[in-house]
Amino acid sequence: MDNSRAQSTREKCRKFRILIIGRANAGKTTILKRVCDTVEEPEVHNIHGEKIDRSVLEASAEHGKHDIENEMIFTSNPGFLFHDSRGFESGGIIELDKVNTFITHRSQQRKLENRLHAIWYCIPMDDSRPFTSAEAQFFSEVGTEGVPVIAVFTKFDALDNKAFTILRNKNLSRSDARKEAPKYAVTEFEQHHLTSFYNKPYPPKGHVYLRDMDKGGSDCNDLLAQTAGALDDEFLENLLVSTQQNNLELSIEYSFKR
Numbered sequence: 001m002d003n004s005r006a007q008s009t010r011e012k013c014r015k016f017r018i019l020i021i022g023r024a025n026a027g028k029t030t031i032l033k034r035v036c037d038t039v040e041e042p043e044v045h046n047i048h049g050e051k052i053d054r055s056v057l058e059a060s061a062e063h064g065k066h067d068i069e070n071e072m073i074f075t076s077n078p079g080f081l082f083h084d085s086r087g088f089e090s091g092g093i094i095e096l097d098k099v100n101t102f103i104t105h106r107s108q109q110r111k112l113e114n115r116l117h118a119i120w121y122c123i124p125m126d127d128s129r130p131f132t133s134a135e136a137q138f139f140s141e142v143g144t145e146g147v148p149v150i151a152v153f154t155k156f157d158a159l160d161n162k163a164f165t166i167l168r169n170k171n172l173s174r175s176d177a178r179k180e181a182p183k184y185a186v187t188e189f190e191q192h193h194l195t196s197f198y199n200k201p202y203p204p205k206g207h208v209y210l211r212d213m214d215k216g217g218s219d220c221n222d223l224l225a226q227t228a229g230a231l232d233d234e235f236l237e238n239l240l241v242s243t244q245q246n247n248l249e250l251s252i253e254y255s256f257k258r
């Protein structure tokens with residue numbers, strides 16, 4: 001493809017496409033709503049662009065027929081297209097193959113608008129077993145064809161609470177323990193889990209810690225910044241920054257960069 005055709009293909013790409021992966025309790029929908037600044041449920045379209053009734057979608061998901069090709073769009077910010085890998089719970093071969101096939105297929109699309117641009121892998125920290133075979137298989141076996149993956153550690157406030165208890169047992173006052181708990185939780189997590197996580201054959205390009213996403217005032221600015229920084233394509237970088245509407249600092253940063 002010559003430069004003029006390549007430029008034309010890029011100019012036609014006006015939507016940023018993201019695959020979000022994670023268990024049913026990982027807080028995925030909450031994240032998408034925060035990114036798009038809405039409390040409304042998304043519209044869902046099939047691969048032909050036809051709108052799907054949400055009740056039909058939920059019924060099919062219950063019977064294991066969820067289609068990863070379906071696109072979720074929030075009317076508050078239609079510049080984002082989201083795909084959800086529902087059913088990717090235990091790292092089963094079928095689920096892993098579906099995700100792998102989708103990533104491979106989307107990464108090979110000629111048109112940039114049809115390609116997958118980023119992957120958010122959500123891992124809840126309020127589970128007694130936060131890392132399952134699903135995560136081990138994905139980061140050990142699934143090459144993402146150059147599509148950047150951001151590991152999103154959700155519900156990280158659960159680790160803050162555990163850290164608070166530990167610090168209190170070390171005779172810190174309640175106020176000091178509460179103040180130090182978030183930092184202590186991150187340090188402990190990174191020392192005991194994160195290093196081995198990045199030593200997998202296909203590690204993420206970055207990671208974020210999300211806390212209290214169900215409370216007012218929370219945002220996903222760090223997730224958006226990490227995603228922008230992980231992109232190797234300047235056009236996609238600019239597309240993401242211009243599509244997101246909530247992170248003013250990110251917009252200013254990339255304005256100066258441009």
